Amino acid sequence: MITAINGTPHVTDIALIDGNDGRRSQILASLLSFYKVCPYGNSSFALQAIEQFPPKVVVIDETAPPLGGFEVLARIRKNSILKDVGVILVLANDRDGIVESVRQQRWCDCIVRPFRRSELIRRISSLTNRKVEQKWRDLPLIQQKVLNKSLEVIHSVSDAIDEGSPISDAALSEASSSLVCAVTNSDFRSVLNGLRNHDNYTYVHSVRVAILLTLLGKTIGLKESDLLLMAGCGLLHDVGKMTIPHDVLNKAGKLTLTEWQMMQGHVEASVRCLIATGNIHRVIISIAEQHHEKLDGTGYPKGLSGDAINELTRMAAISDVFSALTDVRVYKPAMKAEKALTIMSEEMAGHIDQHLLGTFGALMLDIGSEEGADTTEN
Ligand SMILES: [Fe+2]
Ligand SMILES: [Fe+2]
Missing domain, CATH: 1.10.3210.10 (Hypothetical protein af1432)
Structure with a gap:
């Protein structure tokens, strides 16, 4: 999987989209040893980039500006180029059973803030290794x-x-x-x-x-x-x-x-x-x-x-x-x-x-x- 930073194509596993600099840095550090991660603060720009060079998994905060996580998820699921990309939606809380409804979508998962490092890694790993683990x-x-x-x-x-x-x-x-x-x-x-x-x-x-x-x-x-x-x-x-x-x-x-x-x-x-x-x-x-x-x-x-x-x-x-x-x-x-x-x-x-x-x-x-x-x- 390939994506681009400053116009330079390079291999990446995870696109991390979060408008909050502190949270983005924290997640980036926690995944440092496991995956090649490309961070984005702007969800519109991220969507263009991942369409061009799809990662294995997109981790997106529900508040990621300007589109927000739910809109980005909807656009990814409608896009045939991105049909196999896993998505993890990061939520501020679980209201009205939203966690379950997101998890029912194909290759989708979600996680509620604050979460432990192991939980995020486990959820990403389940998506990136779904074919291996299915067997x-x-x-x-x-x-x-x-x-x-x-x-x-x-x-x-x-x-x-x-x-x-x-x-x-x-x-x-x-x-x-x-x-x-x-x-x-x-x-x-x-x-x-x-x-x-x-x-x-x-x-x-x-x-x-x-x-x-x-x-x-x-x-x-x-x-x-x-x-x-x-x-x-x-x-x-x-x-x-x-x-x-x-x-x-x-x-x-x-x-x-x-x-x-x-x-x-x-x-x-x-x-x-x-x-x-x-x-x-x-x-x-x-x-x-x-x-x-x-x-x-x-x-x-x-x-x-x-x-x-x-x-x-x-x-x-x-x-x-x-x-x-x-x-x-x-x-x-x-x-x-x-x-x-x-x-x-x-x-x-x-x-x-x-x-x-x-x-x-x-x-x-x-x-x-x-x-x-x-x-x-x-
Ligand atoms: Fe060893
Ligand atoms: Fe060793």
Whole structure:
């Protein structure tokens, strides 16, 4: 999807229309890590721009001058070019059941001010991922639970980052137990397939790491309580990435030094967020803190080496690197499992525990090379 700022076309996900500068800035900041957002203060100008270059979703305040949100919504719904664009109307209050009547319209939703960051992200995500998430309904209950509850955990993290509120215990426990159940029954492939084309990269990557880490734990004989912990480690190891701007997180080229430092900062942000929520197991926090450490001491943030890096952290690092190499990104297709394993055993030989990698590699090849291809875009 493309839109224009100052006449220059560029890719965008969300058109944000609100005449109130303070509110617009606040919403823009809350979506910074998730989407490319184009802000507009004038709804007439915005309508012209989005007609020319439709975004995936329009978020419009009901008061946006001069047309107002309801008029813009009506014009969007009448416009065949914009028929697939999702619209979220931001309302000052719910009067006369207006929320329900808006939600009955095709690809429409609304949200009443004031709202939590997670609620807006969840509603946008439901619209941008509607085709992906629709397919989840055809899956068996356990796989549906893995996908839905993990998404709930990831969404609740945005409030944890903003407010230090606890990450949902119930969602984390349900996501972890259904994930362990899917892995122990070898029913995880449809979960990996279900992640295809979902636009929340941190979510997709985290669920993949959780599955791979739990699989590795199962293979080396960890007991169920440890597998539950492994699932939680995978789901929460990168939550700090939700503080990094979308442009940096999804940059195709080489990062500048400043951008690289910002990227490395996700570790500290993860630890800060997980500690602040007050209900996260210390092992999960330690994996979030250490999964980028390397055996030869060249990792970050502390440059730990050798025996200072325990077995669980080594397992997490392997699952994380393999997942990062085989993840689909906006700037690269999935790498084949065999190629990823070769890079990890040759170019990264000094970084990664090669004995554990042997077990992990055999496992990946045993369950089929689709691990690397499973999230390839259709
Ligand atoms: Fe990370
Ligand atoms: Fe990661």
